[in-house]
Amino acid sequence: MSTRTPLIYSPKVLEIFRNPKNLGAMQDASVVSQAGSPACGDVIRIYLKIEDGKILDASFESYGCAANIAAASILTEMVKGKTLKEAWMISWEEVAEELGGLPAIKYHCSILAVGGLKRAIRKYIDETRRERPDWLPVDLSKEERQALEEEELIEKMYKKHGRAP
């Protein structure tokens, strides 16, 4: 049941929404990851180009609201030039802060973006068969877990409404 709430975005969110940075698929990406699901109305895809444990380039695609687009865009800016370890340490709160703050019901957009980034880093390390660095936990991080939960939530909503996805 839709109960609307006024979304008070920061001017920064609108500015990035209008002029997103690092937009689009990357042809020579070292790794691509995705978080969220179309049924939830939120999908973030992150592309990273990595060399010698450093993120040389990052880009994104986003299906979602203005906060979703802005969070993905600013995150790709934040990770450029960072080592994988530094990028892994970025929290969703930092992303929200960079955006000039987010309305509480939009926190999940920032979480999803960071979840997507962490998935990408984990996937890259898995795929390149590197030894797991000590900063990379075996268990999923909070953001990866929340992305997964959001993806699974839709199954529950479909069940509630009594139909197949």
Added chain:
Amino acid sequence: MRKVSEFLIEHGKPSREVYLDHENSGWVPPEVVNEMLPYFNQKGYGHPSITNRPGWEAYEVLESTLELVGRTLNVSDGELIITHSGTESNNLAIKGAALARTDKERYKIIVSAIEHPSVIFPARTLEEHGFKLVTIPVDNEGFVDPEMLEALIDEKTFMVSIQAVNHEIGTIQNLEELVKIVKERDEKIIFHTDASDAYARIPLDVKKLGIDMMTISSHKIHGPKGVGLLYVDKKIKIKSILDGALSTQRFWPGVENVPALAGFRKAVELAFTDFEKIVERMKVLRDRLIDGIIEKVPDVLLNGPRGEKRAPDNVNVSFLHVEGESITIELSTRGVYVSSGSACTSRVLEPSHVILAIGRRYEEAHGSILFKISRYHTEGDIEYALSQIPPAIQRLRTISPLGREIMEEAVD
């Protein structure tokens, strides 16, 4: 704390603006505002139930408004209760009738799956007090199946509430048939209809339809916010759901919003002057908008019926592969103001129950956009909207990873 004022500066004021969100609230024409102004401090500023001149002047506004509305609805022996919104009228209809119920064997309330929350939620509240809520599904255009309704009603049924026109997808129910089914089965079942989006768009004849209760809201017809009406047939018993000092209303305590009523009276008068001509013109603009969108934007679904069974002011489409909230913001920066059934515009992160009820998938509901035509729109307004919608959708589709494969295949 973020301030909207800063956001608005970043947003800027578009050089051209077309407001197509009259569903949610709307623009009030100057004639209506001018009609209201004297009632703040020149006349009728008194209390309509008090015996002094400004009080009688206030009462005159109530009397003439109800008389005018009564004529437009062809009500004869019943009462028009003044509330402050459609939400209040729906609550009064459902909870007020439940409170006045004498036959405790009747506890079933049937509502359609696409009712406004101000019908569904009061009905759910009654469930906590021993009533049973039965939701009747709709088909893929939003119509209630008369046979299904017939099968659902029984001797336990207390009330049926089915809206005349759906607020999101414009479906015009065949009320006459639905009322007939209920009443032929059992005269005692109360039939309520929420006509918030039907009044002043389609002809409504309360007597001919045989409706027991009907909700109307002022701001949905270019009146000011702050006035709702509930028609209650003489034979229906209701109880007040608010307690307080009664003014002129038996079932709604507190003082009436007289200036808003004066504005509403003017809005009604304007809506019913050249009613047919205005409605025909709205239909032309509506169809131009629908056809234009379908012609200019690929991967679009029309939600709701086409033609005579669609409200003259309603356009609702789902733009695939993009999300509704970002569409409303993108269009807003281009001066085209619309709303969406996306989850992102809601508090509970679930998309529109109306769009889901007609069988659309979640992602289709997330991309749904509602446009409402008003009689104040010009062809130029619609053409302007049609010039902005395709580039807006196109831009968001270049950001979205969805549907790319399909689009690339189409190019090959």
